[in-house]
Amino acid sequence: MADAGIDEGTDDTPADPAVGTGSADLRVDHLTGATTVVVGSRQGRPNLPASGCPFCVGGLEAPEPYEVRSFPNRWPALGDERCEVVLYTPDHDQTFWGLGPDGAERVVRLWADRTRMLGARDDVDYVLVFENRGPEVGATIAHPHGQIYAYDRIPPVPLRSLVDGVLRPDSVPDDLVVARRGDWLAWVPEAATWPYEIRIAPVAPVGALTDPDCDLCGLAEVLVDVLARLDQRFDAPMPYMLWIHQRPTDGGDWPGARVCVFITPLLRAAGTPRFVAAAELGAGIFFNPVVPSVAAAELRALRGVPT
Ligand SMILES: [Zn+2]
DSSP: OOSSSOOOSSTTSOSSBOOOOTTSEEEEOTTTOOEEEEOGGGGGOOOOOTTOOTTSTTBTTBOSOOSSEEEEOSSOSSTTTOEEEEEOOSOTTOOTGGGHHHHHHHHHHHHHHHHHHHHTSTTOSEEEEEEEESGGGTOOOOSSEEEEEEESSOOHHHHHHTSTTSOOGGGOOGGGEEEEETTEEEEOOTTOSSTTOEEEEESSOOOOTTSTTOOHHHHHHHHHHHHHHHHHHTTSOOOEEEEEEOOOSSSOOOTTOOOEEEEEEOEEETTEEOOOOHHHHHHSOOOOSSOHHHHHHHHHHSOSSOO
16 A cells, blocks of 8 residues: 555554544544544555565665654645654664664654654644554555654543553553563553553653653663564564554643553464454454463563564
């Protein structure tokens, strides 16, 4: 789906939230309450060109050498320059964990910088950093990259996470912990919807990547650790969706805001995706075949960062 800049984005994003769109065609289904942005223009975006990867140095979106890079999405899901692409490395075949702590920290610092720049706009109330990894979740360009959407209001899912006390890394039981690095704890949520689902947050409250007390070095280390474990779990690249919640940029105080990374890996067994089935969508009650404490123990037992 993308040639120039973009690719996955809205198509594979769960039906939550494309609220906050400036001039976009935003519609709400009166039965389900689901909000959808209709973006007919994206249907015409080209497939990956045979001419090569647009994200490699010398490609369409990366004409000059770079270490990390962000730029406006050529096929935006939202108007008004609200969609950006973030390139993690010039190395097409690299993984996130293969970047090592230093390379990962460059990515994390770019996420924070773009959050600051986009969040400073008067027409941006919420900045969502995210990544779709693997063709199984819609990524059609293999080159390591993520995306950022800048909404003109707070989308519904982040809004729920702003309630004080819903995210409590300080009270996670030991049997759900996957890893600790710096200020950050990675754990499997007790009521995980997805097998091997992971949340990562600082144990002490921090509101945003842009806060002075946010340990970006520790975040880089914990991401390298956790994403390495996910690839080790089935000895293959784990397809996943990843996003980051943080304080809105609407100028409000939001004392309940907590920066938190959410990772939803797709596989429940080697080569076997976890499908969301009819009963789950129909009833709103999900069935997770992997016991969260077992998932955490399995991930804990892996090596983390390979040597
Ligand atoms: Zn590439």
